[in-house]
Amino acid sequence: xPAPPPQNALDRDTFGQxxxxxxxxxxxxxxxxxxxxxxxxxxxxxxxxxxxxxGYDNFAALGQALQxxxxxxxxxxxxxxxxxxxxxxVLTRAGQGVVYQGPAFAYEFLGTQAAGKKMIPTLGTVHAxxxxxxxxxxxxxxxxxxxxxxxxxxxxxxxxxxxxLGRGDSLYFDSRLGHAYISVSxxxxxxxxxxxxxxxxxxxxxxxxxxx
Numbered sequence: 473x474p475a476p477p478p479q480n481a482l483d484r485d486t487f488g489q490x491x492x493x494x495x496x497x498x499x500x501x502x503x504x505x506x507x508x509x510x511x512x513x514x515x516x517x518x519x520x521x522x523x524x525x526x527g528y529d530n531f532a533a534l535g536q537a538l539q540x541x542x543x544x545x546x547x548x549x550x551x552x553x554x555x556x557x558x559x560x561x562v563l564t565r566a567g568q569g570v571v572y573q574g575p576a577f578a579y580e581f582l583g584t585q586a587a588g589k590k591m592i593p594t595l596g597t598v599h600a601x602x603x604x605x606x607x608x609x610x611x612x613x614x615x616x617x618x619x620x621x622x623x624x625x626x627x628x629x630x631x632x633x634x635x636x637l638g639r640g641d642s643l644y645f646d647s648r649l650g651h652a653y654i655s656v657s658x659x660x661x662x663x664x665x666x667x668x669x670x671x672x673x674x675x676x677x678x679x680x681x682x683x684x
Contacts, residue, residue, distance in 0.1 A: 481571040482546060485522035490545060492520040494538040509537035527574050528667070529610040536613075542592050542669050546570045546581040562586040569595060576600035576608065577653065592667045598625055598655040606630070609650030614668035616647040623661030628652045 495505055506513045511530050518524035519534075526534070535545050547570065562583045569580035580595040600608070609630050618627070619642040627635045627643055630650030637643060645651070647667060655661040 480568060481573070483522070484519075484525060487526075487545075487572065488520045488522040490540075491516070491534060491538070494540050495520075498538065505534070505537055509533040511537075525572075525574050527576065527610055528579075529612045532612040532667075541587050542581075542584075542589070544587065546572060547584050557586045557589055590669055592669050594665045594667075595621075596663045596665050598623075598653045598661045598663060600652070600654045602654060603628055603652050606650075608652045610647070610652065611650045612647050612667070614647050615644065616651070616668075617644045617666045618642060618653075619664045621662045621664060623655060623657035623659050625661045625663065626654050626656050628654070 495502075500508075502513045502516050505511070505516055509516075511533050515524065515526070515530060516534065519526055519530075531545065534540070535542060562585050564582045564584075569582045570584050572579045572581065576599055578597040578599060582593045582595060583589060603609075609628075611630075618625075618637070620637045620639050622639055624636065624638045627637060627645075628651065629635075629645075635643060636656070653663075
């Protein structure tokens with residue numbers, strides 16, 4: 473029997489409702505969001521209805537197109553909405569991040585109560601064991617850092633590079649280059665990942681320009 477989802481898991485229905493609400497608030501059609509994000513209409517529609525788990529590249533593209541802060545997208549529904557980091561440090565206790573199950577990765581998003589943050593820190597479990605095709609490669613603006621906590625992974629790039637990483641190894645790269653993680657150890661690998669949030673960076677630059 474599969475293990476029940478953790479209490480802090482963000483289910484697909486709730487995530488889909490947030491996407492739909494953000495789209496409706498802007499008065500946009502599915503086609504308009506697809507044009508702005510590069511994500512297909514079918515994928516957006518299925519995600520909004522809770523029928524599809526999105527990979528990082530898709531929800532990052534949708535978040536940027538809809539101008540959704542990652543904290544709002546993956547906030548814990550049991551706690552208040554995210555607040556600006558200037559209000560004080562944001563503490564995430566062990567096992568209290570917001571969990572989202574993607575197609576090849578289980579993400580535990582950390583620091584979700586910090587709105588407008590410039591980095592997206594996650595604790596991840598790599599479920600993928602092989603790459604099936606070009607669709608498995610994620611591509612998104614920004615930079616990415618990964619550190620292996622346990623197990624072993626391979627990071628494959630669309631240009632043909634394959635870099636093996638074991639416990640304690642880390643990698644920093646331009647995430648615009650297509651990349652995919654697979655677990656190669658007996659147990660699924662656990663990693664810490666940090667991705668720069670381009671929407672947060674652009675918002676910060678806009679705020680600074682307005683303040684100047």
